[in-house]
Amino acid sequence: MLKKLILAAPLAAMLAVPSVEAAEKIKVGIVLTLTTPASIMGKQMKAAYEVAYDHLGGKMGGKELELIFEDDGLKPNIGKQKTEKLVKKDKVDFLTGYIWSHVLGASAPVALKAGKIFVSANAGHSLYAGKKCHKNFFNAAWENSQNSMAMGTMLNQRGVKNLYILSLNYAAGKQMVTGVERTFKGNVVGKDLVPTSHKDWSAEIAKVKAAKPDGVFVFYPGSWGLAFFTQYKQAGLDKTTPLYSVFSVDGANLPVYQKRKMKHMIGTFNTMFWAPDLDNAVNKRFVADFAKKYKGQIPSHYAAQAYDSLMLIAAGVKAAGGDAKNTDAVRKGMEEADFGSVRGKIKFGKNHFPIQNFYARQVINKNGQWQLSVRQTVVEDHAPVMSNECKL
Amino acid sequence: MNYTLLAEQFFNGFQLGIILFLVAAGLTLIFGIMDLVNLAHGTLYMFGAFFASTLVAVTDSLVLGMILALPVMLAAGLLLEFSILRTLYERNHLDQVLATFGLILFFNELFLIVWGPEGTGINLPPYLTGTITLPGGITVPEYRMVIIASGLLVALLLYVLVSKTRVGMLIRAGASNREMVGALGINIKLLFTLVFGLGAVLAGFAGMIITPITQADSGMGESILILAFVVIVIGGIGSIKGAFIAAILTGLIDTMGRSFIDVALLQIMDTVAAETAGPAISSMMIYILMAIILAIKPSGLFPPKGA
Numbered sequence: 001m002l003k004k005l006i007l008a009a010p011l012a013a014m015l016a017v018p019s020v021e022a023a024e025k026i027k028v029g030i031v032l033t034l035t036t037p038a039s040i041m042g043k044q045m046k047a048a049y050e051v052a053y054d055h056l057g058g059k060m061g062g063k064e065l066e067l068i069f070e071d072d073g074l075k076p077n078i079g080k081q082k083t084e085k086l087v088k089k090d091k092v093d094f095l096t097g098y099i100w101s102h103v104l105g106a107s108a109p110v111a112l113k114a115g116k117i118f119v120s121a122n123a124g125h126s127l128y129a130g131k132k133c134h135k136n137f138f139n140a141a142w143e144n145s146q147n148s149m150a151m152g153t154m155l156n157q158r159g160v161k162n163l164y165i166l167s168l169n170y171a172a173g174k175q176m177v178t179g180v181e182r183t184f185k186g187n188v189v190g191k192d193l194v195p196t197s198h199k200d201w202s203a204e205i206a207k208v209k210a211a212k213p214d215g216v217f218v219f220y221p222g223s224w225g226l227a228f229f230t231q232y233k234q235a236g237l238d239k240t241t242p243l244y245s246v247f248s249v250d251g252a253n254l255p256v257y258q259k260r261k262m263k264h265m266i267g268t269f270n271t272m273f274w275a276p277d278l279d280n281a282v283n284k285r286f287v288a289d290f291a292k293k294y295k296g297q298i299p300s301h302y303a304a305q306a307y308d309s310l311m312l313i314a315a316g317v318k319a320a321g322g323d324a325k326n327t328d329a330v331r332k333g334m335e336e337a338d339f340g341s342v343r344g345k346i347k348f349g350k351n352h353f354p355i356q357n358f359y360a361r362q363v364i365n366k367n368g369q370w371q372l373s374v375r376q377t378v379v380e381d382h383a384p385v386m387s388n389e390c391k392l
Numbered sequence: 393m394n395y396t397l398l399a400e401q402f403f404n405g406f407q408l409g410i411i412l413f414l415v416a417a418g419l420t421l422i423f424g425i426m427d428l429v430n431l432a433h434g435t436l437y438m439f440g441a442f443f444a445s446t447l448v449a450v451t452d453s454l455v456l457g458m459i460l461a462l463p464v465m466l467a468a469g470l471l472l473e474f475s476i477l478r479t480l481y482e483r484n485h486l487d488q489v490l491a492t493f494g495l496i497l498f499f500n501e502l503f504l505i506v507w508g509p510e511g512t513g514i515n516l517p518p519y520l521t522g523t524i525t526l527p528g529g530i531t532v533p534e535y536r537m538v539i540i541a542s543g544l545l546v547a548l549l550l551y552v553l554v555s556k557t558r559v560g561m562l563i564r565a566g567a568s569n570r571e572m573v574g575a576l577g578i579n580i581k582l583l584f585t586l587v588f589g590l591g592a593v594l595a596g597f598a599g600m601i602i603t604p605i606t607q608a609d610s611g612m613g614e615s616i617l618i619l620a621f622v623v624i625v626i627g628g629i630g631s632i633k634g635a636f637i638a639a640i641l642t643g644l645i646d647t648m649g650r651s652f653i654d655v656a657l658l659q660i661m662d663t664v665a666a667e668t669a670g671p672a673i674s675s676m677m678i679y680i681l682m683a684i685i686l687a688i689k690p691s692g693l694f695p696p697k698g699a
Contacts, residue, residue, distance in 0.1 A: 197615035202404035
């Protein structure tokens with residue numbers, strides 16, 4: 001008997017220690033793209049999560065917080081593997097991050113099946129805003145077509161009558177076009193969707209010149225934007241035709257445009273739910289602390305979304321009294337979303353996508369640093385169009 | 393029909409053809425003479441873009457930077473051939489594909505680490521940023537004209553080299569019958585090294601002259617590589633003349649497809665269907681061309697004699 005007890009004691013101690021620790025700590029798994037040329041966004045988002053961590057004092061609902069970062073390498077299968085690893089091996093309580101719709105599409109079911117709460121910090125998969133909405137799925141960014149719908153409205157407000165549309169020929173690229181066409185009231189005088197392997201727009205730019213529109217709408221994120229905007233200027237179009245863009249000119253790539261001296265980007269307009277100079281106390285603190293953490297840079301909207309994602313989770317945990325395992329209480333707290341958001345205020349629809357304002361933003365040169373500045377509110381309290389398809 | 397637009401698109405297609413020719417010329421020689429499937433040929437194009445970007449930034453001169461980048465490209469090509477590719481000549485095509493694919497991954501990642509995810513680029517000096525207006529109101533960016541002119545010059549030099557010099561004679565002989573050239577006592581190893589170095593310089597030159605337009609990023613070589621393979625298959629593997637004609641043809645057809653297919657489709661179908669089919673068909677055009685040519689002439693338009 002005694003012998004058994006002596007043997008059992010260390011065994012019990014061994015078992016007990018990690019389980020106590022697991023109960024004490026709240027773990028958040030974060031999947032981002034931290035390699036490949038797309039890592040410009042991912043690295044900013046990582047820094048923003050760290051700023052949010054600091055602002056939370058490294059705690060959620062009074063318990064110690066641990067962030068575990070993983071890299072998806074821009075591949076759905078790797079994103080899925082990393083999600084499985086976070087769920088099974090690290091036993092995280094929440095999953096967030098996810099920049100790409102196709103990575104999210106492969107990964108979210110893994111987390112949701114395991115009963116975890118999943119917060120997309122960027123990918124605005126339309127299906128999850130409508131038919132595939134899920135009680136444990138939140139999005140702290142937007143639905144894919146929302147921003148270009150705001151752009152269409154802004155073009156109406158700015159009196160653009162004839163528009164030429166340029167985008168990329170893949171799912172998100174088409175959703176951007178659908179969005180702008182849904183709200184834009186003038187004529188679409190031309191439209192080209194180019195393959196993603198495309199880096200030379202000579203043919204399309206000649207067509208734009210011949211069509212003589214009074215505005216060009218583009219969706220060319222990342223390195224496509226860099227190449228396209230260069231050629232736009234070389235063709236002399238920057239002097240005749242204003243550029244309007246979505247997800248192509250942002251805080252992540254403006255420093256690159258500035259480094260390459262692409263001065264014609266100054267003054268161009270785009271739309272977004274947020275800007276670094278959006279006037280509220282939380283945003284001011286976030287922008288200032290982000291610059292301290294990340295090379296003196298001004299955060300992009302990607303970073304803002306990442307910050308809000310972690311704050312949203314924190315609001316849920318706080319409402320549940322620190323019990324992250326009580327998913328119902330956490331979810332209820334997240335739905336109420338009573339926290340300081342960089343957006344000023346934030347509220348969620350029944351599909352758990354934000355209902356939010358969209359702003360016209362213009363590129364300015366302020367104190368030698370190119371940045372985006374809010375010009376006016378384009379739409380207020382905008383919800384994804386497919387919200388009604390959600391049966392929650 | 394808008395003739396100004398048609399003429400502008402002709403220039404654009406021609407310019408794309410010139411770039412494709414510069415990449416395909418080296419590829420077709422390396423494949424045709426050395427029987428080496430070099431998937432990393434696009435990587436050499438990327439080398440040119442990044443080396444020239446850095447040298448232009450250092451020297452603060454577009455012309456000087458690009459001229460200095462040429463010997464660097466030659467050295468890089470020779471080094472690559474000497475250190476790695478030389479061991480692959482005796483292997484079968486599958487081994488070559490695997491090894492050169494490995495080189496692509498290695499260099500893409502290396503360039504990402506060295507130059508960062510945002511890549512690099514070249515800013516055009518003010519004297520090249522304008523547009524040229526030709527008779528009839530046709531406007532072409534000055535720099536695209538420079539690409540066309542310099543590409544044609546290189547094509548001319550290559551023609552002289554291949555058809556008028558002793559080295560060129562050996563290259564042509566190598567493309568027709570490799571074993572016989574070796575049996576006649578020609579130093580085939582040296583010839584291979586020279587051909588690879590020449591191919592590297594040509595691909596690098598294409599990469600550097602396109603960079604002011606497309607900018608340079610890691611992985612830029614892969615999309616051009618696919619097009620270059622289409623070109624050499626159409627032109628006939630091992631033939632410089634075939635590569636030139638096929639490259640111009642491919643450039644023109646691709647550009648014209650992107651320009652006019654959607655308009656043409658609108659005549660026969662409704663807007664939604666035309667908008668869906670347009671981009672799909674225009675990006676298929678060159679592959680359709682390749683399929684047609686392969687069906688009629690399986691060894692390409694201008695197969696080297698004896699091959």
